[in-house]
Amino acid sequence: MILAGKIWRYGDNIDTDVIIPARYLNTSAPEELAKHCMEDIDPSFAGLVKSGEIIVAGRNFGCGSSREHAPVAIKASGISCVIAASFARIFYRNAINIGLPLLEIGEAVTCISAGDHVIVDTSAGTIKNCRTGEIFQAPPLPAFVQEIAQAGGLINLLKGAKA
Amino acid sequence: MAMTMTEKIMACHAGLDMVVPGQLIQCRVDIVLANDITFPPAAKEFFRIGRPVFDAGKIVLVPDHFTPNKDIKSAEMAKVMREFVKANAIKHYFEVGKMGIEHVLLPEQGLVAPGEIIIGADSHTCTYGALGAFATGVGSTDAGAAMATGQTWFKVPSSIKIELTGTMPQWVSGKDVILTLIGKIGVDGARYQALEFCGDGLQSLSMADRFTIANMAIEAGAKNGIFPVDAITEAYINGRVHKSYRQVAADADAYYDRIIRLDLDALVPVVALPHLPENICPVSEVKELAIHQVVIGSCTNGRLEDLAQAAAILSQKPVHPDVRTIIIPGSQQVYLDALDAGYIETFIRAGAVVSTPTCGPCLGGYMGILAAGERAVATTNRNFRGRMGHVDSEVYLAGPAVAAASAVMGRIAGPQEVSQ
Numbered sequence: 059m060i061l062a063g064k065i066w067r068y069g070d071n072i073d074t075d076v077i078i079p080a081r082y083l084n085t086s087a088p089e090e091l092a093k094h095c096m097e098d099i100d101p102s103f104a105g106l107v108k109s110g111e112i113i114v115a116g117r118n119f120g121c122g123s124s125r126e127h128a129p130v131a132i133k134a135s136g137i138s139c140v141i142a143a144s145f146a147r148i149f150y151r152n153a154i155n156i157g158l159p160l161l162e163i164g165e166a167v168t169c170i171s172a173g174d175h176v177i178v179d180t181s182a183g184t185i186k187n188c189r190t191g192e193i194f195q196a197p198p199l200p201a202f203v204q205e206i207a208q209a210g211g212l213i214n215l216l217k218g219a220k221a
Numbered sequence: 222m223a224m225t226m227t228e229k230i231m232a233c234h235a236g237l238d239m240v241v242p243g244q245l246i247q248c249r250v251d252i253v254l255a256n257d258i259t260f261p262p263a264a265k266e267f268f269r270i271g272r273p274v275f276d277a278g279k280i281v282l283v284p285d286h287f288t289p290n291k292d293i294k295s296a297e298m299a300k301v302m303r304e305f306v307k308a309n310a311i312k313h314y315f316e317v318g319k320m321g322i323e324h325v326l327l328p329e330q331g332l333v334a335p336g337e338i339i340i341g342a343d344s345h346t347c348t349y350g351a352l353g354a355f356a357t358g359v360g361s362t363d364a365g366a367a368m369a370t371g372q373t374w375f376k377v378p379s380s381i382k383i384e385l386t387g388t389m390p391q392w393v394s395g396k397d398v399i400l401t402l403i404g405k406i407g408v409d410g411a412r413y414q415a416l417e418f419c420g421d422g423l424q425s426l427s428m429a430d431r432f433t434i435a436n437m438a439i440e441a442g443a444k445n446g447i448f449p450v451d452a453i454t455e456a457y458i459n460g461r462v463h464k465s466y467r468q469v470a471a472d473a474d475a476y477y478d479r480i481i482r483l484d485l486d487a488l489v490p491v492v493a494l495p496h497l498p499e500n501i502c503p504v505s506e507v508k509e510l511a512i513h514q515v516v517i518g519s520c521t522n523g524r525l526e527d528l529a530q531a532a533a534i535l536s537q538k539p540v541h542p543d544v545r546t547i548i549i550p551g552s553q554q555v556y557l558d559a560l561d562a563g564y565i566e567t568f569i570r571a572g573a574v575v576s577t578p579t580c581g582p583c584l585g586g587y588m589g590i591l592a593a594g595e596r597a598v599a600t601t602n603r604n605f606r607g608r609m610g611h612v613d614s615e616v617y618l619a620g621p622a623v624a625a626a627s628a629v630m631g632r633i634a635g636p637q638e639v640s641q
Contacts, residue, residue: 071408071409071497073603073605075584075585075603075605075606075607075608076605076606076607079585079607080258080584080585080586080608081585081586083258083286083287083586084287084291084292084294084295084298085294086261086262086265086361098606098607098612099606117409118408118409118412118442121408121409121442122344122439122603122605123343123344123584123603124259124341124342124343124344124346124358124359124360125258125259125360126259126262126342126360126361126362127258127262129360130262144409144412146409146412146442147412147413147442147444148344148358148359148360148439151359151360151363152359152360152361152362152363155360155362155363156360156362200245200376202245202374203245211362212266212362212363212366213266213269213270213362213365213366216270216366216369216370217269217270217271
């Protein structure tokens with residue numbers, strides 16, 4: 059899958075409480091969650107984010123709670139993929155399970171800034187920064203995890219359906 | 222080949238003779254857990270699969286986060302769980318009145334045993350590692366899928382050995398052990414890894430201390446925290462766990478990515494400053510800071526031993542007039558035991574409120590939300606921005622003794638300051 063979009067840039071340890079605060083967890087409707095996505099760290103995000111845009115963050119993105127509402131809120135807000143130096147493990151599973159592509163590229167994230175445009179090839183794991191021309195390589199997903207991603211999530215895989 | 226505790230449990234549940242870190246495996250699970258927030262989306266995914274529940278006796282559902290229902294939407298979520306329980310004859314469901322905070326309740330009710338694999342749609346599911354089980358938090362989709370298949374996939378984590386020596390000094394508890402460790406290795410210091418605790422120091426750790434320590438393994442990014450099964454574990458599970466189980470011990474020559482030694486004698490009461498659990502500071506070095514609220518409870522510190530520490534302080538002096546102190550026993554049994562021990566009367570006479578079990582304030586749900594600029598000392602597990610309320614409020618994490626002493630002094634204070 060080829061994704062292209064403008065970058066929203068965040069720092070280290072972005073936790074699931076700021077991605078979607080618990081005060082909004084009395085619903086799991088994706089469109090409701092999207093209205094409050096990133097609210098406690100960037101109140102402008104939900105109002106300005108456009109479909110296809112991409113989040114780039116630092117270390118340990120998605121740390122904290124197991125709430126799947128966090129990747130659901132990000133996906134429903136229109137974000138096409140998240141690139142980070144590293145991901146917290148429950149968030150990582152949850153994102154794969156619901157079909158939100160993730161790329162982990164370590165310290166190379168420092169070469170991508172807010173407002174940059176990037177082109178991502180999720181199959182090849184490559185990210186091209188259109189401003190600088192630099193290309194970054196994420197390590198390939200393990201085969202089984204790729205199967206989940208390609209099916210569009212865990213449930214689709216279990217049902218034997220392709221998204 | 223030699224294996225760690227985590228590797229042995231995983232190999233056994235995957236039907237393999239051995240596993241190695243990094244290996245992707247499919248494991249059967251002994252318990253699948255969900256709560257009132259994570260269950261409705263899990264049920265939705267479960268129904269999409271179109272199979273019956275794999276075992277109505279191995280799914281545990283606990284409405285503890287926004288219950289007793291805090292608003293209409295929360296009531297609807299609790300109702301989704303209740304109706305599912307009836308329709309699928311789920312054996313282990315705890316209605317308000319029987320309900321406790323899930324990670325206090327499951328061990329207390331004997332629902333988790335050594336050597337088991339437990340997954341829960343709640344990040345603090347790692348608490349059960351205190352009993353020598355492999356327990357880890359997952360999302361709703363993983364939980365929903367496991368409710369249908371009785372299985373889940375894992376990447377085998379590498380392990381970090383935490384070697385504990387010595388004995389904890391007075392007023393130091395399991396909370397200070399785990400906060401000090403997180404301070405050393407950071408909030409992603411054990412990311413994707415298992416924390417395996419061992420050493421002579423274990424002898425001075427009660428089950429309550431071990432639950433607190435395993436509970437916050439996730440706060441170091443760990444997949445799980447795990448303790449060996451010893452006489453203290455056996456004394457706890459005897460008469461509680463009525464199913465057969467297969468406990469494991471690490472091989473003497475198992476491979477660990479890293480070994481960290483922690484001398485319990487050298488520990489002091491600490492707090493985690495906002496806004497990360499790794500921002501550790503000895504209580505004695507915290508600058509004078511007025512506080513507005515104290516919360517004592519949660520899956521981290523809502524057990525009888527925790528309330529005993531708070532009662533020992535609050536029986537000396539009442540709560541400071543500028544502080545709201547909210548004490549939440551972790552289960553109905555803890556509540557009853559605290560009542561019998563006289564702790565509840567101590568709390569009420571000291572000017573604290575005592576609530577029915579709920580996760581409420583810990584995650585900023587209800588029952589103690591902070592306004593802008595307010596500060597709380599809490600025995601909970603996370604002090605992220607906005608965790609307990611307004612985005613400009615602050616949470617300081619501490620053990621029950623420090624929290625109670627702070628409630629009395631109206632500022633962050635050590636337990637020995639109360640009697641001075």
